[in-house]
Amino acid sequence: MKGLLTLCLGWLALAVASRSPRQQRAVELALEDFHSRSQVRWVYKEQAVEEVTEEDHPAGYFVRLRLSLSQTQCPNQPGRRQDCAIKPKGRKQSCLVCVKFNFSSPAQVLDKRVHCRPEQSKAGKDVELKVEAACREMQEAGKEPNFVGHYLPGQLAFSKGLPP
Numbered sequence: 001m002k003g004l005l006t007l008c009l010g011w012l013a014l015a016v017a018s019r020s021p022r023q024q025r026a027v028e029l030a031l032e033d034f035h036s037r038s039q040v041r042w043v044y045k046e047q048a049v050e051e052v053t054e055e056d057h058p059a060g061y062f063v064r065l066r067l068s069l070s071q072t073q074c075p076n077q078p079g080r081r082q083d084c085a086i087k088p089k090g091r092k093q094s095c096l097v098c099v100k101f102n103f104s105s106p107a108q109v110l111d112k113r114v115h116c117r118p119e120q121s122k123a124g125k126d127v128e129l130k131v132e133a134a135c136r137e138m139q140e141a142g143k144e145p146n147f148v149g150h151y152l153p154g155q156l157a158f159s160k161g162l163p164p
């Protein structure tokens with residue numbers, strides 16, 4: 001039993017260690033956001049992080065991921081989020097998370113979307129699609145060159161084609 005626990009803790013440490021600091025920060029921000037909602041009556045614990053996308057652009061560092069949460073036995077009250085045992089047959093939530101950090105001062109969050117819905121139901125899927133679209137916009141915004149003096153190929157061709 002003790003060996004199994006050590007093994008589990010080992011896996012947990014490995015999972016957390018293989019995560020970039022910004023991925024980890026995105027997970028923390030999502031947990032804070034989720035628990036700050038008044039309709040969330042129980043503390044939930046992170047179960048898995050999947051579908052991770054990370055991109056860095058001069059306009060910001062973008063992280064997108066899916067976070068699975070499991071219900072614990074602790075009521076959702078400030079200061080009661082430690083040492084909470086997972087509730088057997090408790091509820092599960094699936095959260096779509098995307099965060100954009102300032103590239104030059106990464107502690108600063110420029111934009112953030114967190115949307116959680118019950119894992120085994122269709123409820124909230126329509127909202128999730130909208131959040132997905134907002135995440136894509138957030139991701140694309142960082143890719144546009146935003147420095148002055150950038151020449152678009154089309155503009156150059158056009159000015160060349162002008163009569164002298």
Ligand SMILES: *[C@@H]1O[C@H](CO)[C@@H](O)[C@H](O)[C@H]1NC(C)=O
Pocket residue numbers: 102103104105108110
């Ligand atoms: C990002 O951080 C830099 C350095 O602290 C700051 O000058 C800049 O205004 C920030 N960018 C945004 C979009 O807030």
